[in-house]
Amino acid sequence: MIDLSVPSDTLGPFNFKQFVKKDGKNTFKYIFFDNYDYIINLHDKGKLRDVSFDNVQKTILCSSIHLGYDLFVCPNCGNETIVAHTCSSRYCTKCGSKSSQRRAAYVSSMAFKSKHRHIVFTIPAQLRFYFIKNRSLLDGLFVVARNTLASLFNDRKYRRQKRLEKKKGIFYHKKSNKSQYLYKDTTDNVIFGAIASLHTFGRPLDWNPHIHVLVCEDAYDSKDDKIKNFSYMDYKKLRQTWRYQLLSYLDRHIGNDKEFQSLKSWFYRKYEEGFYVYAPKIKDEQTKDDIEKCVQYITRYTSRPIMAESRIVNYDDDKKMIHWFYHRHEDNKRVDVTESVYSFLNKVLMHCPEKNFKMVRYFGFYSNKSIKTYNRMAELLSHKQKRVEELKNDRRVMIEKRQKELHFRYNMIKSFQRDPLLCECGETMEYKESYEPFGGNDKNDREYRDRKILKAKYSYEHRKKVNK
DSSP states (O other), rough: OBTTTTGGGGOOOOHHHHHHHHSSSSSSHHHHHHHHHHHHHHHHHSOOHHHHHHHHHHTTTOOOGGOOOOEEEEEETTTTEEEEOEEEEEEEEHHHHHHHHHHHHHHHHHSSSSSSEEEEOOOOGGHHHHHOTTTTHHHHHHHHHHHHHHHHHHHHHHHHHHHHHHHOSOHHHHHHOSSSTTTTSSSSSSSSSSEEEEEEOOHHHEEEEEEEEESSEEEEEETEEEEEEOOOHHHHHHHHHHHHHHHHHHHHHHHHHHHHHHHHHHHHHHEEEEEEEEOOOOOOGHHHHHHHHHHHHHHHHHHHHSSSSEEEEEEETTTTEEEEEEEEETOOOOEEEEEHHHHHHHHHHHTTOOOOOOOOEEEEEEEOHHHHHHHHHHHHHHHHHTTTOOHHHHHHHHHHHHHHHTTHHHHHHHHOOOOOTTTTTOOOOOEEEEESSSSOOOOHHHHHHHHHHHHHHHHHHHHHHHHH
């Protein structure tokens, strides 16, 4: 990923004094830089994961030549310019915003023009500990949410399965299916379409993993080859099924834990109505706009920091105190928090996902492998709605066009009417070569970035003392 808005003066030294004047101190980049010694100490003691530490380093060095750059040369006059590489870090607001916009463009383009339901599957506070203790369990939350919806859309099959389980005393679908996905190996299913996103935090930045799902209310009945509408949802059944699927999943992975077994029995007594699931219905006249807003919301924090930098009111780098705010879900009342920056960092750093972990998943006819089902749904919806629904390949062309419009060069031209690759002589500069400062070994990369940051930090702190 390259940033075509970065000028060629990035070849100069890494100058945080200039950065602070431009962007201020209320940014993740500066807060990480100013407290880099504390972050190193956490990592050395084993209290900070490698993936979090790497993302912090990349955020600090974003848009500097220390992450490499691309060289462009004018074919007419020979003028040169460089474009510094950006970090693509989970903590970088600039890179994360770009990535989120690209993902939102993909999701909104793939979604049919049908009514969708935004469903939020939550986890009781007593169970959240297991997911931070063993982060591999987070991957299964997608499966649990998907199986809950599969049970709802295939209610007749699900009720028959439950009767067999009760009669034989076995977990029926586990023995009858090879896949962990419910009803994947069976025929004559009702196939739904869903896009799921994982959030591991609440507004107060606490550990609160939950799944956001955008579900199409029109499903494909493979037995009768027709569309089946599911605008009505039984909330009690949805909550109880989510409770059963979640506890069954945890039971298979941590069933030998005596504390969990007693807790499991307590949950069935305490939560007779099931675990909380939020599933508001979208009004007919607001379908298109609400889908766009919902897509932007569920994909917003999949590639960017867990909070906007605008929520940081003030960071005092001398007293090491930070003032930030959030709005409560219950009454939307603003809550101001003033705390130690170390406490703030501990909250932020624990939410970085593992390397290559997919924060967004696609199920049913929205999955990449379901081209035939997707195209058949497009044909049936076109007849039902009396308007054309594009096939999957046509949508991919449209997606590429929308994502191309998000490229930095197009944004610069659109926003400032200036082409960053246009030479003074009027010719467009051409790519010549790239510079990569390291060979790709993660450990060596970490050591290289560490040296560059410490050198910049020593230089910056020396200037502060001289200025005082």
